[in-house]
Amino acid sequence: MTKTRFYGNPLPGYEDSSKELRGRLIVIEGTDGVGRSTQIALLREWLEANGYAVATTGMKRSLLAGEGIKAAMTGNDLDNTTMFLFYATDFADRLERDIMPALRAGFVVLTDRYIYSIIARAQARGVNRDWIRNLLSFAIVPDLVLYLAADVQHLLPRLLTSRGFDYWESGKDFLKDEDYYDAYVEYQTRLLGEFDAISQEFDMRRIEARRSIHEIFGDLRQEILEALSGMKPIASPSFEETTS
Amino acid sequence: MAWLPGGTPLPGKLFVVEGIDGSGKTTQVDLLSKWLLGEGYCLAYSEWNSSSMVKSTTKRGKKKQMLTPLTFSLLHSVDFSDRMERQMLPALKAGAIVVADRYVYTAFARDVARGVSREWVRGVYGFAIKPTVALYFRVPLEESLRRILTGRPELKYYEAGLDLGLSEDPYESFALFQRRILEEYDKIVDEFGLTVIDAALPLVKQQGIVREIIAPHLEGAMRTKPSGWREVLATESLYGRYLDEMVPPRREE
Numbered sequence: 231m232t233k234t235r236f237y238g239n240p241l242p243g244y245e246d247s248s249k250e251l252r253g254r255l256i257v258i259e260g261t262d263g264v265g266r267s268t269q270i271a272l273l274r275e276w277l278e279a280n281g282y283a284v285a286t287t288g289m290k291r292s293l294l295a296g297e298g299i300k301a302a303m304t305g306n307d308l309d310n311t312t313m314f315l316f317y318a319t320d321f322a323d324r325l326e327r328d329i330m331p332a333l334r335a336g337f338v339v340l341t342d343r344y345i346y347s348i349i350a351r352a353q354a355r356g357v358n359r360d361w362i363r364n365l366l367s368f369a370i371v372p373d374l375v376l377y378l379a380a381d382v383q384h385l386l387p388r389l390l391t392s393r394g395f396d397y398w399e400s401g402k403d404f405l406k407d408e409d410y411y412d413a414y415v416e417y418q419t420r421l422l423g424e425f426d427a428i429s430q431e432f433d434m435r436r437i438e439a440r441r442s443i444h445e446i447f448g449d450l451r452q453e454i455l456e457a458l459s460g461m462k463p464i465a466s467p468s469f470e471e472t473t474s
Numbered sequence: 475m476a477w478l479p480g481g482t483p484l485p486g487k488l489f490v491v492e493g494i495d496g497s498g499k500t501t502q503v504d505l506l507s508k509w510l511l512g513e514g515y516c517l518a519y520s521e522w523n524s525s526s527m528v529k530s531t532t533k534r535g536k537k538k539q540m541l542t543p544l545t546f547s548l549l550h551s552v553d554f555s556d557r558m559e560r561q562m563l564p565a566l567k568a569g570a571i572v573v574a575d576r577y578v579y580t581a582f583a584r585d586v587a588r589g590v591s592r593e594w595v596r597g598v599y600g601f602a603i604k605p606t607v608a609l610y611f612r613v614p615l616e617e618s619l620r621r622i623l624t625g626r627p628e629l630k631y632y633e634a635g636l637d638l639g640l641s642e643d644p645y646e647s648f649a650l651f652q653r654r655i656l657e658e659y660d661k662i663v664d665e666f667g668l669t670v671i672d673a674a675l676p677l678v679k680q681q682g683i684v685r686e687i688i689a690p691h692l693e694g695a696m697r698t699k700p701s702g703w704r705e706v707l708a709t710e711s712l713y714g715r716y717l718d719e720m721v722p723p724r725r726e727e
Contacts, residue, residue, distance in 0.1 A: 268703055271716035279712070387516045387698040390570045393526075394560035411564035444706045 238367020252336035260378030281463030288342030292323035350424040374457040486566030493611035496618030518565035522576035543588040587654035611673035
């Protein structure tokens with residue numbers, strides 16, 4: 231059982247910190263194209279096969295603001311501060327509506343990114359650091375934050391074989407004068423720098439992502455098993471008794 | 475290498491495949507891509523008129539028959555520019571291979587066959603990268619018509635060139651339009667030094683020739699490792715049931 235800890239002021243309705251949450255909040259962080267979603271898909275299946283109830287969430291998936299962000303991003307005219315606030319809204323909605331109820335009910339919540347991606351993106355665009363932190367201080371401190379770390383050269387092939395470079399992933403919103411390749415390299419390098427800097431501040435476990443999916447999966451599983459200690463998976467009934 | 479319009483070399487390789495409808499170029503480009511991927515190369519595949527940016531505009535224009543030779547030509551240039559900027563140029567700068575299913579020569583042939591000025595359309599694509607190799611699959615008109623029209627499929631308005639008013643009959647119009655396009659390609663071959671492949675040969679033989687032409691240009695091209703999630707599923711006894719839900723869907727391995 232974990233104590234309910236927030237980075238700053240508690241989320242409204244969760245002021246009583248003696249209330250314990252039965253579930254575990256596990257964050258998979260890392261930049262675009264590092265392999266987070268593949269690992270989460272594998273981890274989810276593995277956890278369920280071992281008797282855990284799993285809930286997953288990720289950026290832009292909130293009922294309230296997910297579609298709104300996607301629509302705003304097709305316009306390519308989102309100001310840095312506005313974009314950050316929109317992401318914060320999306321996150322808050324998922325935290326209140328999805329993550330907290332699942333943790334109370336005893337789910338293992340796997341989240342594809344958390345406030346750290348929002349922070350890294352905003353910082354790379356020059357938004358004020360203290361203001362960012364204060365604004366997101368309603369976030370609950372996760373049980374485990376796993377940071378998939380790679381370098382730009384490792385991230386490139388996925389994009390090169392895709393239908394094209396993405397405007398936002400390439401930082402074209404603020405690196406307007408550069409071509410897509412140069413903008414991408416500069417933006418992702420900056421973003422990785424921000425991630426490295428905040429990984430210590432927020433106690434993120436660094437997982438070397440320049441390895442095979444299998445090796446990375448093995449490390450993630452090891453870390454998660456430790457974070458789940460004390461949690462009881464659902465027992466499998468013995469089927470042999472029912473055959474007669 | 476491929477070259478920017480000013481002559482600056484780019485480390486990647488740009489392989490272009492051209493030909494009229496029914497030349498079998500799509501089959502050949504598919505076989506070429508599979509071979510390169512099998513050899514472990516990092517490959518960007520870019521297809522004419524595939525950019526999501528202009529898709530709805532092109533669709534509206536075709537459906538309501540709003541397109542003139544000029545606007546049709548310009549829409550293709552928007553598609554090309556978007557793919558160049560976000561897909562082909564980044565891959566070539568990074569040193570990867572780009573396989574282009576049709577390139578500027580398609581505009582030079584088709585738009586001119588529609589009545590757009592030869593010089594003007596060459597100017598429009600002045601920003602295009604000069605390819606490493608451009609293959610042209612040349613097929614006699616009768617053979618291409620036989621391949622396309624077997625079974626008398628329904629020809630769409632612009633596909634048949636009905637906008638040109640050459641004939642009221644879609645099949646006759648199509649044949650006349652294709653002839654014009656073929657004639658333009660013949661000029662382009664000399665002007666831009668396209669490598670001609672006899673598209674009447676058996677397809678396996680054609681592909682053998684293609685690979686012989688491409689192979690000497692592969693040195694130094696970027697390679698990539700397969701991602702290996704299949705191995706995880708096999709050794710960990712997982713089904714991968716959530717891999718399908720990943721957004722956006724990926725093309726792994």
